[in-house]
Amino acid sequence: MTAPSTGKPMRADARRNYERIVTTAQQAFAELGPEVALEEIARRAGVGIGTLYRHFPSREVLIEAVYRTNIEQLSQRARELLEIHSGADAFEYWLREQVAWVMANRVLATTLKAGMDHDTPVFQLCRTSIMDAATILIDAARDAGAIRSDVEPRDLLRFGHGIGVACEATPEAAERMLAITLDGLRTEKR
Incomplete structure (x- = not known):
């Protein structure tokens, strides 16, 4: 380091x-x-x-370090999943992990992001890191023929964030919401 x-x-x-x-x-x-x-x-x-x-x-530098570490860990997880799973499975597992992460860390992440200048190199690095993770997962799932061709990296991030926020108070609904979302993203219905 x-x-x-x-x-x-x-x-x-x-x-x-x-x-x-x-x-x-x-x-x-x-x-x-x-x-x-x-x-x-x-x-x-x-x-x-x-x-x-x-x-x-300063407090701001510490907040940035914590936020960057969170995003780096979530981004690295995409790469780890792709090393051990098919593109389709890695895509699904990461979306599930993203939802769980949002449900567990949304308040902290929102607070940390709110305390950061969005034009800083750290914030831009985090944005690039998480977008790159979403891109490699979508590319792998698309190459496997598992997801629709019109799915974009930002879609994956929005779905994960949206489900996580929506289910924060009702975590039992997360699995159903994930199943519906994943079914809508697939090229073939199960």
Whole structure:
């Protein structure tokens, strides 16, 4: 891992601290909201406040790091699924994981996105990363003849987000909504 601000490789202990702070911040933001005291995040991460500020000079930089980490993980999951499943199955599994992720993290993600400048390189990187993930999944499913030819990457993201938001308070409806959506996207009906 490299330091985002300098591009230089991090020492092993610095990398561990960075990762621990990001993980802890994600949990603290989810539990206490994005205005949680940075001192509380440092305490929970087991680092001094100076260490936190060395990696994240402001709350905004920490919010960006947490958001970027979330999006990178979801995007990487698309690639992992394609390595072990057919294009059609990877597409379906990722949509299901996206819905679950939205249901579990929507409030946090919305709050983090709202606290970011959408013109920043980090936000643009996240947008590109998630769009690339959706594109490779759609291309693989389309190449397998499994989905309609008019499905676009943004459609996949909208379906996942929409179902996740719609089912946040009624998670038992998510499977039915996913089944209906997937059936409508397929080239052949099951």
